[in-house]
Amino acid sequence: MELLQQFFTALGLILCLQLMLKCIGFSKYLFPHLWGVLPTSFFQTMGEWAVVTGAGDGIGKAYSIELAHRGMNIVMISRTLEKMQKVALEIEQTTGRNVKIIQADFTKNKIYDHVEENLEGLEIGILVNNVGMLHSPDPCCFLAAPDNDENLINCNVISAVKMTRLVLKQMEQRRKGLILNISSAFGSFPCPLYALYSASKAFVTTFSKALRAEYKSKGIIIQAVTPYGVSTPMTKNQSTNMITKSSRDFVRESLNHVTHGSETFGCLAHAILGCIMNQVPTWVIHSSRLQECFLNIINAKLNKE
Structure with a gap:
């Protein structure tokens, strides 16, 4: 009887500790001032230039604009030249910062010599691996999707590895730098109907955390950003609400948390949703009936359109 009592006491302490850790995690979003507000000059101390991939629209565009407002010169990399030129003009007119444009298609593997040549001589303090x-x-089952597996892996996985290798060298030499790898909450669990996308984002998150452990002693901050809903062209510009954030609002808030651990949801609403989703058993998410129901809802919506 005494042994059983000790067991339940220990179990209770473990659960209380787990709850306390979750509360501490939420406090980063609720009371950021308690964790230390980043000075306006923080990003500039990393270096002169911020490199953003997938910078033509969506989250990449938002990072380009926001980092320029925080004092960085911007290197925009994307395949959409006209979109980048429009954003570059906006940045230069509103912030006075310098912008360099590199046109590159991250679904291809032969672009990195071209990218490296164009980055030569720049003091890169920040890298945002955003393209995806x-x-x-x-959403659909794996075989129902287009056969673009190689393109997706190049874009979502290889790009983060190659760009990090290009930029991390000089960061290590200068012993400072910030790398933000834009992953997804869908990478935190095996997500049916998004199988390949989910797997690619799981790689990005794991890669980020492992690199952080390797290079934190050298003054380099590496963080995985794992949002839920953000309104972008990739998500068909969904209407914003309590959960689905505009890309600009999401980026502004997430940049306040770059020093708060190896992974961030980026905002309070996504952190709460993540906590809820972590309590849902995997067998529920992987239920064939749930997938069928979800696909029926999607098909009904598409038919109305």
Whole structure:
């Protein structure tokens, strides 16, 4: 009887400790001032230039604009030249910062010599590995999606590895730098109907955390950013609400948390949703009936359109 009592006491302490850790995690979003507000000059201390991939629109565009407002010169990399030129003009006119444009298609593997040549001589303090793509515009089973597996892996996985290798060298030499790898909450669990996308983002998150452990002693901050809903062209510019954030609002808030651990949801609403989703058993998410129901809802919505 005494042994059983000790067991339940220990179990209670473990649960209380787990709850306390969750509360501490939420406090980063609720009371950021308690964790230390980043000075306006923080990002500039990393170096002169911020490199943003997938910078033509969505989250990449938002990072380009916001980092320029925080004092950085910007290197925008994307395949959409006209979109980048428009954003570059906006940045230069509103912030006075310098902008360099590199046109590159991250679904291809032969672009990195070209990118490296154009980055030569720049003091890069920040890298935002943002470029990414979905397997299919709408959720679907793996074989129902287009056969673009290589493009997705190049864009979502290889790009983060190659760009990090290009930039991390000089950061290590200067013993400072910030790398933000834009992952997804869908990478935190095996997500049916987004199988390849989910797997690619799981790689990005794991890669980020492992690199952080390797290079934190050298003054380099590496963080995985794992949002839920953000309104971007990739998500068909969904209407914003309590959960689905505009890319500009999400980026502004997430940049306040770059020193708060190896992974961040980026904002309070996504942190709460993540906590809820972590309590849902995997067998529920992987239920065939749930997937069928979800696909029926999507198909009904598409038919109305």
